[in-house]
Amino acid sequence: MFKHIRFALVDLETTGGQHAHDEIMEVAVRLVGEGVDDSWESLLDPLCSVPTFIQGLTGISQAMLRGKPTFAAVQDGLWDLLQDAVLVAHNARFDAGFLRANFARYGRQYSPPVLCTLKLARTLYPDWPKHGLEAICHRIGFYSEVHHRAMADVDAMKAFLDYARKDKGAAIFNFEVGLQLGIPVLPPSISQEDIDAIPCQPGIYRLLGEAGELLYIGSATSLQAQILAHFKNTAGDSKAAKLARRVGGVQWQMLAGELSAGLHVSFALRHEKPQMQRRIKAAGKPCCVRFVANDKGDIQLRLRSGLPANIVQTGEIVALFRDRKQAKARIIESASHSDLCLSRLGVLAVGEHCVCSVCDALADLSLPASTVSVAEPAAFNAGVTAAFAEYAYSPWPFDEPVLIREQNEAGHEEWHLVDDWRHYGSFHWDTNHQRLTEYAVHGVDNRTSISLLDARRRCEQSKDFQYEHYRLLRAFLNDLEWRRLSEFSADMPI
Numbered sequence: 472m473f474k475h476i477r478f479a480l481v482d483l484e485t486t487g488g489q490h491a492h493d494e495i496m497e498v499a500v501r502l503v504g505e506g507v508d509d510s511w512e513s514l515l516d517p518l519c520s521v522p523t524f525i526q527g528l529t530g531i532s533q534a535m536l537r538g539k540p541t542f543a544a545v546q547d548g549l550w551d552l553l554q555d556a557v558l559v560a561h562n563a564r565f566d567a568g569f570l571r572a573n574f575a576r577y578g579r580q581y582s583p584p585v586l587c588t589l590k591l592a593r594t595l596y597p598d599w600p601k602h603g604l605e606a607i608c609h610r611i612g613f614y615s616e617v618h619h620r621a622m623a624d625v626d627a628m629k630a631f632l633d634y635a636r637k638d639k640g641a642a643i644f645n646f647e648v649g650l651q652l653g654i655p656v657l658p659p660s661i662s663q664e665d666i667d668a669i670p671c672q673p674g675i676y677r678l679l680g681e682a683g684e685l686l687y688i689g690s691a692t693s694l695q696a697q698i699l700a701h702f703k704n705t706a707g708d709s710k711a712a713k714l715a716r717r718v719g720g721v722q723w724q725m726l727a728g729e730l731s732a733g734l735h736v737s738f739a740l741r742h743e744k745p746q747m748q749r750r751i752k753a754a755g756k757p758c759c760v761r762f763v764a765n766d767k768g769d770i771q772l773r774l775r776s777g778l779p780a781n782i783v784q785t786g787e788i789v790a791l792f793r794d795r796k797q798a799k800a801r802i803i804e805s806a807s808h809s810d811l812c813l814s815r816l817g818v819l820a821v822g823e824h825c826v827c828s829v830c831d832a833l834a835d836l837s838l839p840a841s842t843v844s845v846a847e848p849a850a851f852n853a854g855v856t857a858a859f860a861e862y863a864y865s866p867w868p869f870d871e872p873v874l875i876r877e878q879n880e881a882g883h884e885e886w887h888l889v890d891d892w893r894h895y896g897s898f899h900w901d902t903n904h905q906r907l908t909e910y911a912v913h914g915v916d917n918r919t920s921i922s923l924l925d926a927r928r929r930c931e932q933s934k935d936f937q938y939e940h941y942r943l944l945r946a947f948l949n950d951l952e953w954r955r956l957s958e959f960s961a962d963m964p965i
């Protein structure tokens with residue numbers, strides 16, 4: 472598995488716990504890898520006095536260090552030894568910190584990939600009460616005459632790694648090591664053949680736990696790459712690593728493209744409630760922002776929760792956001808970017824204050840108020856219109872339902888039935904029978920087959936506006952083929 476990797480098992484004895492103040496007084500390195508097994512150790516003169524407590528703990532006395540080489544004297548050789556190797560240490564942050572600080576004094580930047588055997592012991596053996604090196608040695612039956620001497624500790628780490636690989640099996644051991652090093656390693660229950668079988672095509676996938684429970688649902692432009700990405704993680708105890716650890720199986724479904732994947736995932740997330748994904752909040756109300764002129768002729772923003780029924784006719788609605796919170800955040804962001812006065816825009820709540828250049832100047836009492844130049848309404852309004860253009864709401868551009876066609880290179884095709892930005896289903900088009908067959912979603916094979924007339928009736932049913940669908944659909948407005956229902960069969964066959 473890690474054939475090409477060299478591991479440098481390292482232990483340092485130091486005069487104290489802080490690399491900024493304390494010095495290294497012993498180094499031991501054991502290089503392990505394919506065809507490599509090499510070790511080196513040395514006491515170092517720390518050029519300072521060693522606290523009595525440390526002398527007692529390590530058994531290294533001041534006298535033993537007299538005449539030994541300094542770090543300066545060994546750093547060239549040590550640097551060569553550690554080059555291109557993964558640093559392995561027990562509580563590796565400690566050793567990495569000391570080495571980094573000491574090499575830095577000689578202009579060398581030491582930042583190797585790190586494997587911490589303490590972290591490894593905690594994840595592989597969470598029920599062991601202690602994970603200190605001594606406790607581990609006791610647990611695995613590895614006895615050494617000395618403790619807290621560098622090479623003895625390196626030998627103990629090696630013994631633990633050998634023990635864990637044998638005890639847990641190579642698959643589990645390599646998986647945990649891979650997670651720490653950020654190398655993609657498959658979970659023990661997933662083979663390379665399983666991964667090879669996944670197409671590099673757009674689609675939706677589900678990660679399942681050991682007992683088949685649903686952990687995660689995602690969409691991808693390349694299923695294989697996206698699924699594999701779940702097993703590569705640099706932070707060994709991140710949320711993603713926790714997910715990867717629980718994966719016992721993968722299900723995937725190829726889809727026609729990104730729009731299809733997005734629509735299916737949004738549906739699946741709402742209906743299947745995966746355990747390792749943040750709960751999808753019940754669809755909150757979107758937030759409309761209107762431009763309203765005040766009596767001075769300035770444009771002011773008015774926020775309104777919910778989508779008015781007559782939004783198509785309401786020309787003054789200029790922006791639409793996921794919810795009120797997002798609306799407020801984006802308004803403040805855009806206003807500050809364009810130096811627009813939030814107070815003048817009428818969006819400040821009680822207790823909030825504006826930091827635009829005008830308000831800033833007015834707050835500066837050393838400047839006479841008459842010298843502060845305030846934009847005329849026309850200029851201000853032009854600025855407001857420009858600042859919020861990117862959030863402009865696009866009214867539904869058709870007067871009837873459409874079928875949006877998405878097709879991938881593999882010839883996989885889907886038709887999405889959409890009216891007034893609402894998604895009414897995804898289908899295969901059956902040319903022979905001139906019918907739409909519903910696409911099977913969330914594992915249930917409910918392949919309803921409907922006529923184009925049924926499709927039109929379906930769109931007459933009321934359906935909640937979903938901001939996510941609106942955003943997704945609008946993004947594909949120019950890239951995909953949108954066909955009016957009334958023109959659909961006439962155009963067929965494709």
Ligand SMILES: [Zn+2]
Nearest residue numbers: 812825827830
């Ligand atoms: Zn202001």
